[in-house]
Amino acid sequence: MRGTRVTIIAGAAGALSACNAHQSTLAPFGADAADIRHLFLVMLAGAVVIAAGVALLMRHAVRAPEDRLTHHQGMRLVLWLGGVIPTVVLLGLLVWSLPYMKPRPLGPADLQIAIEGEQFWWRVTYRPPGAAAVESANEVRIPVGRTVAFRLTAADVVHSFWIPGLAGKMDMIPGRTNTLVVRADKAGRYRGQCAEFCGLSHALMALDVVAMEPAAFDAWLAAERRPATATGQGAALFAANGCNACHTIRRAGQAGAIGPDLTHFGSRQTLAAGILPMTTANVAGFIRHPEKTKPGVRMPAFPQLTHGEATAIARYLQGLQ
Template identity: 85%
Template sequence: MRGIRGTIITGGCILLTGCNTHQSTLAPFGADAADIRHLFLLMLAGAVVIAVALALLMRHAVRAPEGELGLRGGMRLVLWLGGIIPTILLLGLLVYSLPFMRPRPIAPADLQIAVDGEQFWWRVTYRPAGAAPVETANEIRIPVGRTVAFRLTAADVVHSFWIPGLAGKMDMIPGRTNTLVVRADKAGRYRGQCAEFCGLSHALMALDVIAMEPAAFDAWLADQRRPSTSQGDGARLFAQNGCNACHTVRGAGPAGRIGPDLTHFGSRQTLAAGILPMATANVAAFIRHPEKTKPGVRMPAFPQLTPAEATAIARYLEGLK
């Protein structure tokens, strides 16, 4: 009994480690994830019923007198329990679940967000109808109650776009654009994750997802169109060390396209694609040695920068809001 109790407690603790409200299909904030949870709970209940029925049948078979079930009765039992009843159950489940698989309709006026997966970060471009696109990185904001179409692709290897509380997974394939249509129903801050092994730092490729009330989202998107106004010694060091060869800071010189757009970097809540909290020390350390945070990252290291210089650049970037 002690062994059984210990196994149950251990298993329960392992299951509890997967419980959270910011990255879980069981805690949805989108309509599609809610449908997925509904189907999961339905199938789980059916599986429990079948498992209990089989356990009772096995108990009866073990305790039944020898010879009680003949060949003809056994064949009938196999036919019903192994063929007819499972077929009816699976057919019923298929018919019930088909409406949930219908793609969500999208109108020309709906917001489109292009997301490109790269090793190991996310390029995000908002394409509102009738307005110029706005590029950001490693953070996605969506309006609550509005339909949003994600246009998903990859620049290097296959990635997989997954925001568990919003919708199901979808692959991001180089040379191909896949479309995922979603609708958030609840405001809040959540988390997404690359769900396809894409290299050494695959597990470190996350993103913040912020669902906002429509008016707040519209104001935020309008603010994102503004160029940067931050200046100072850090801006000079940023340009002097060639950072703008890879990164864009709109309104502050040449625009690089290789790395993430940093125009409003300081308004983000995390850095390194959702891995580290936004803090001066973290930004400065990532500038000097990004490979220590993300093995295999394509951003070059800058060990030649002194801690004071890296800190100055970090403070400049945090001022980009």
């Protein structure tokens, strides 16, 4: 009895550990994820009913006396329960689910966001209609109630773009662009994840997702379009150590295109593609030894920097709002 109780508690704890509101298909903030949850719950209810029916039939078959059914009656039972009824049920579920598979329409005035998967981070480029593109990284912001098209591709290996609370997952394939059309219905901060094994730090390739009210999103995008400014010892150290060969900081004259755009780095809440909180200590540590946080990362280490120098660069980057 005690062993059974322990098993039940362990199973419940394991199930509850997967329950959260910021990365769950059962806590949707987008219309498509809400449809997926609805489909799941209906299919789950159907599966429970079928499983219960099979269990009752098995119980009846075990307890029934021998020769209760003739061969003809048994074959007819197999035909109906194993052929006709499952076919009708599955066909009905297919017809019922077809409207949910219809792609969301996309208009020329809708926002497009190009997202490119890299090892192990996300390059994000906003392309609003009639305006210049705005590049960012490792964070996606979308307006609530508006249709948004994600243009998905990859620079190196196959990745998979998945924001569980917003929509289903879609592969990111080098040399090919896939389109995922979504609409957020609830504001908040959520999380996405790469869902395709892409290297040593696949599990450490996350994504901050912020759904904003339309007016707030428009104001944010206008501010993001403007260059960020910050000065101090960290700015000189950033350039002296060649960081500008990989990273872009608009207005500061840094125009590297290999790594993430850092123009508004300080306005983000997490570091290293959603893995670490945005603190000075974490930024400085990642600059000196990024491989300790993300094995296999392509960013070179800078162990030659002193703690003070790395801290100065970190404070400079955090000042880029």
